[in-house]
Amino acid sequence: MNQVKALDLGGIVLSGGKSTRMGQDKGFVLFDDKPLVQYAIDLLEKFTPDIIISANHEEYKKLGYPVVEDKFTDCGPVAGLYSSLKASSHDWNLILSCDVPLVNEEVLTLLLDQRRGKGAVPVHEGKLEPLVALYHRDLYKVFEKSIKNGNFQLRGIIKQAEIHLVSFDDLMTQNPRLFDNFNTPGDLKR
Ligand SMILES: Nc1nc2c(ncn2[C@@H]2O[C@H](COP(=O)(O)OP(=O)(O)OP(=O)(O)O)[C@@H](O)[C@H]2O)c(=O)[nH]1
Numbered sequence: 001m002n003q004v005k006a007l008d009l010g011g012i013v014l015s016g017g018k019s020t021r022m023g024q025d026k027g028f029v030l031f032d033d034k035p036l037v038q039y040a041i042d043l044l045e046k047f048t049p050d051i052i053i054s055a056n057h058e059e060y061k062k063l064g065y066p067v068v069e070d071k072f073t074d075c076g077p078v079a080g081l082y083s084s085l086k087a088s089s090h091d092w093n094l095i096l097s098c099d100v101p102l103v104n105e106e107v108l109t110l111l112l113d114q115r116r117g118k119g120a121v122p123v124h125e126g127k128l129e130p131l132v133a134l135y136h137r138d139l140y141k142v143f144e145k146s147i148k149n150g151n152f153q154l155r156g157i158i159k160q161a162e163i164h165l166v167s168f169d170d171l172m173t174q175n176p177r178l179f180d181n182f183n184t185p186g187d188l189k190r
Contacts, residue, residue: 008091009093010048010050010052011044011093013052013053013065013098014054014077014096015027015053015097016069016077017076022182022185025057027060029182029185030188031182031188037060038063039101040098041063043096043105043108048090052084054070054083054084055068068087070083077097077154078147079143081135081140081154082144082147090137091136091137093137095133096108100131102179103179107132108132111133111166117161117162117164119134119136119139120133120163121164122168123168124167124172128158130158131154132179135163143157
C-alpha cells in the first residue's frame with residue numbers, strides 16, 4: 001500500500017454513466033482481458049482498502065465493494081460525485097472513473113502530494129481531468145448546489161472551487177496516453 005497513511009483516505013470508482021457510445025456498460029467491457037472497472041479498483045486498492053463504487057446497476061454489487069446509486073438522475077458524473085462523496089466516511093477521497101485504464105500509481109501519488117484547499121485535479125494543455133482527482137468530502141455540498149442550480153458542467157464547477165490544478169504537461173510528454181478515455185469499442189483496440 002502506498003505510504004499516505006496519515007491521510008484519512010477513501011477511494012471512489014465512477015461507473016454510473018449510460019455508456020451510450022460504448023453500446024454496453026463500459027465498466028464491464030474487457031480491455032486486455034480485464035473489465036475496465038477492475039483497472040480502477042486495482043489502482044485504488046494500492047492506496048486504500050475503503051472503496052465505494054458509484055454505479056446505477058445491480059451488477060456492480062458482485063465486485064465486493066459498497067455501491068452507491070445516484071440520488072439525482074440524468075445529471076452526469078457530478079451526480080455520482082455528489083452521492084458517493086456524501087456517502088464516504090473519509091475526509092479525503094481519490095476519484096477514478098472506470099474508463100481511464102492507463103492512469104497509474106504515479107498520477108494518484110502526485111495528486112496526493114499536490115493537494116491544496118479542497119483537492120487536486122490534473123490539468124494538461126489547459127484540459128482538466130475532474131474524474132481523476134483527489135477531493136475533500138466537503139465538496140459534495142458544492143456539487144449539490146451546482147446540480148440544484150442546473151449546472152452539471154464539472155470542469156466549470158472545479159475551476160470555481162478551492163482546488164489545486166496540477167500540471168501534468170511534463171509527465172505527459174513521456175506518456176501521452178495517460179488520460180486516454182475509453183468511450184467506444186474502437187478505443188479498446190488502439
Ligand atoms: N455515477 C454516475 N457516473 C456517471 C454518470 N455519467 C457518467 N458517469 C461516469 O463518468 C465517467 C465519464 O462518463 P462519460 O463517458 O462522460 O459518460 P457515459 O455516460 O459513461 O458514456 P456516454 O453515454 O457514451 O457519454 C464514466 O466513468 C461514467 O461511468 C452519472 O450520471 N452517474
